[in-house]
Amino acid sequence: MSVSVQLENKTSEPVKASLQPLMDIVRQDLDSTNQIILDRMHSEVELIPTLARHLIAAGGKRLRPVLTLGSAKLCGYDGDRAQKLAACVEFIHTATLLHDDVVDESDLRRGNETANVLWGNQASVLVGDFLFSRSFQLMVEDGSLEVLRILSTASAVIAEGEVQQLMNVGDVNVTEENYLQVIASKTAALFAAACEVGAVVADRSPEEAAALRNYGNDLGIAFQLIDDALDYSAEQAALGKTIGDDFREGKVTLPILLAYQRGDADERAFWTRVIEAEQQDGDLDHAMTLLARHNALGDTFARARDYGNSAKKSLDIFPDSPVKAALIGAIDFAIERAY
Incomplete structure (x- = not known):
C-alpha cells in the first residue's frame, strides 16, 4: 500500500517590491513630518483644516516626502531641516491634488469622495492656495536660497505642466515629445525637487545633488507612465479609482498615442471621434480592445521600466548602503504597481 504525503511547498512566490524598507528607515523623521503637516494646517478659518485634513487623511504613501527624507539620509544628513x-513637499503635492480634482471634475480619490464634491470647487481651490502659501512659509523658514530656488521652480513648472495638459485635452494629434514634457512637468518636477533638496540640506556636492535630481525625475516619469497605463487596467479598482477616467476626460496619454500611431484608418477615426468629438456607450470597451491589439499598455509599462533603470543608474555615484537599496526598491515599487 502506498501512502501519499502532502509535502510543504518550498516554491515561494517572487518577493513583491515594497516601499516598506524605505518607510522603515525614515519612520521617525516621517512621524515628525506628519506632525509638522498637522500643525501647519491649523487655521482660525475652520473649513481650511477640515478640508485639508480630509485629503491628507485619505491615505497615500507620502511618497514624495519619504523621498526627501530618504535622499537626506543617503547623504548622511540627520537634522530637522529635512x-x-x-x-x-507634501503641501505642494496636496495643493496640486486639490486643484487637479477641480479641473478634472473628479468625484473620487483613493476611493473617497473628493474635496470638491464635499465642499465645492471654490473652497477646494482656495484651500489649495492656502497650502501653497504654507509651503512657501516653510521654504523661507529654512533660510536656504538654493532650497527656495529648487522648490519654487518646481511649483512653477508643475503649474505649467497642468496648463499644457489642459490645452492638450481633446487633441488626438498631441506628440509623444509634448506628452513626455507634460508628465515631466506636472509629476516628475516635484519628485526631482523632493530628492534634490535632500542633498542640499546635507551640503553635498553639485554632482550628488544632480544625481538625486535625475533619480527623482526619472522615477517621477516612470510613476506617471504607470499611472497612465493603469487607467485602462483592472488594477485601478484596487487603487480606489475607476477605469477609464483619462479616456472620458479626453486626455491623450502614451497608451492612446501608441494605439493611434499603430492603428489603421478606421481605428484612427475612432480615436479622433472619442477624443475630439463625442463618446458613446461601448467606446471604452472598444478602446481597451485596440490598446490590447497594439500592446499599447505593455509598451507603456516597458517604457516605465526604462526610466526606472535610468533612475537606478543615477544612484551609482553613491556607495552601497541600506538607504540606497531602499531608494532603488522605491523604483521597483512604483513600477510593480502595474502587476
Missing part, C-alpha cells in the same frame, strides 16, 4: 522640507 523634516520641514518634506512637509513643504
Whole structure:
C-alpha cells in the first residue's frame, strides 16, 4: 500500500517590491513630518483644516516626502531641516491634488469622495492656495536660497505642466515629445525637487545633488507612465479609482498615442471621434480592445521600466548602503504597481 504525503511547498512566490524598507528607515523623521503637516494646517478659518485634513487623511504613501527624507539620509544628513522640507513637499503635492480634482471634475480619490464634491470647487481651490502659501512659509523658514530656488521652480513648472495638459485635452494629434514634457512637468518636477533638496540640506556636492535630481525625475516619469497605463487596467479598482477616467476626460496619454500611431484608418477615426468629438456607450470597451491589439499598455509599462533603470543608474555615484537599496526598491515599487 502506498501512502501519499502532502509535502510543504518550498516554491515561494517572487518577493513583491515594497516601499516598506524605505518607510522603515525614515519612520521617525516621517512621524515628525506628519506632525509638522498637522500643525501647519491649523487655521482660525475652520473649513481650511477640515478640508485639508480630509485629503491628507485619505491615505497615500507620502511618497514624495519619504523621498526627501530618504535622499537626506543617503547623504548622511540627520537634522530637522529635512523634516520641514518634506512637509513643504507634501503641501505642494496636496495643493496640486486639490486643484487637479477641480479641473478634472473628479468625484473620487483613493476611493473617497473628493474635496470638491464635499465642499465645492471654490473652497477646494482656495484651500489649495492656502497650502501653497504654507509651503512657501516653510521654504523661507529654512533660510536656504538654493532650497527656495529648487522648490519654487518646481511649483512653477508643475503649474505649467497642468496648463499644457489642459490645452492638450481633446487633441488626438498631441506628440509623444509634448506628452513626455507634460508628465515631466506636472509629476516628475516635484519628485526631482523632493530628492534634490535632500542633498542640499546635507551640503553635498553639485554632482550628488544632480544625481538625486535625475533619480527623482526619472522615477517621477516612470510613476506617471504607470499611472497612465493603469487607467485602462483592472488594477485601478484596487487603487480606489475607476477605469477609464483619462479616456472620458479626453486626455491623450502614451497608451492612446501608441494605439493611434499603430492603428489603421478606421481605428484612427475612432480615436479622433472619442477624443475630439463625442463618446458613446461601448467606446471604452472598444478602446481597451485596440490598446490590447497594439500592446499599447505593455509598451507603456516597458517604457516605465526604462526610466526606472535610468533612475537606478543615477544612484551609482553613491556607495552601497541600506538607504540606497531602499531608494532603488522605491523604483521597483512604483513600477510593480502595474502587476
